[in-house]
């Protein structure tokens with residue numbers, strides 16, 4: 001089938017919720033994608049921060065193949081070795097946490113919200129969660145309610161009660177929102193969909209930690225987009241030296257297969273007991289095998305060091321362009337999550353890049369977002385920068 005045929009067939013039958021570009025991909029290798037008409041693209045989008053090791057990394061493909069040939073699904077009524085090994089691995093990476101496995105970012109954030117409610121119920125009948133404006137936590141009703149962007153709420157109101165939204169980067173606002181019903185604070189260490197926003201308040205996350213400790217609240221970090229190496233450290237919170245009580249991961253964890261993980265301090269996780277929560281597919285052995293291969297590869301191939309170095313290179317290049325471009329307001333980011341804040345809409349720049357076969361995306365209207373593979377080489381980074389330079393100059 002050609003691009004046009006695949007696009008037409010999809011649109012005939014798919015619920016019309018995605019602003020899809022008229023492209024269908026048939027193959028991926030490292031940072032490159034091939035469309036159905038045989039064109040090659042450089043991918044600085046990674047399927048929305050998912051294929052962080054590039055497309056079809058051999059270690060991930062082999063792990064998936066060999067597990068799929070043995071066993072694909074048994075449900076959480078039973079155990080599997082990849083599931084056991086993955087929870088051990090994640091726990092070891094996050095301070096001996098207890099792990100809940102699910103299939104997406106929304107699902108693990110939903111689990112975190114339910115965990116906070118259950119824990120709050122055990123601690124004085126508290127249920128309220130403080131979340132941030134400009135955040136993104138998912139599309140289920142609870143995660144949507146904690147997502148502080150009205151455009152996503154529209155038509156789905158009323159939102160779930162028990163969520164208080166306050167401005168990101170404003171400690172006083174959180175302080176003012178705390179009351180005897182508050183159970184937890186939910187925050188992205190760096191806001192991704194909101195436009196790659198890093199708090200400017202000195203030690204913002206550290207002060208949130210102190211505030212939570214003073215008021216006996218859970219501090220919950222949504223690392224669905226920024227976790228698993230995206231920022232040049234395995235977890236984004238490592239940059240800030242602040243440890244949450246609960247952390248959620250998804251996207252890059254499975255190397256392209258759907259998997260999410262909620263990690264919680266054992267004393268906190270203990271509030272959830274048999275029957276209180278669950279999912280049929282969570283901990284699927286093929287997805288777990290893929291996640292183990294992702295974590296192994298990040299270590300073996302020194303992926304974090306590369307992400308930090310190439311991310312710095314890209315940001316420096318973009319800042320150099322910004323000096324002579326009236327179009328760029330600010331370049332911000334950490335490692336391989338980079339936002340170029342433009343004066344106007346970012347979409348025309350995305351389209352101009354796409355015409356030259358570079359894939360990236362726009363978020364928050366005027367932010368050009370780069371989410372390249374963490375193992376991008378300098379030559380590939382230069383190839384992408386040459387296209388971005390031309391697109392910004394156009």
Ligand SMILES: Cc1ncc(COP(=O)(O)O)c(C=O)c1O
Nearest residue numbers: 104105106136137138192224225
């Ligand atoms: C920070 C954050 N949390 C949660 C989600 C939702 O993840 P999913 O689309 O896998 O449900 C996203 C998706 O972009 C995200 O960026």
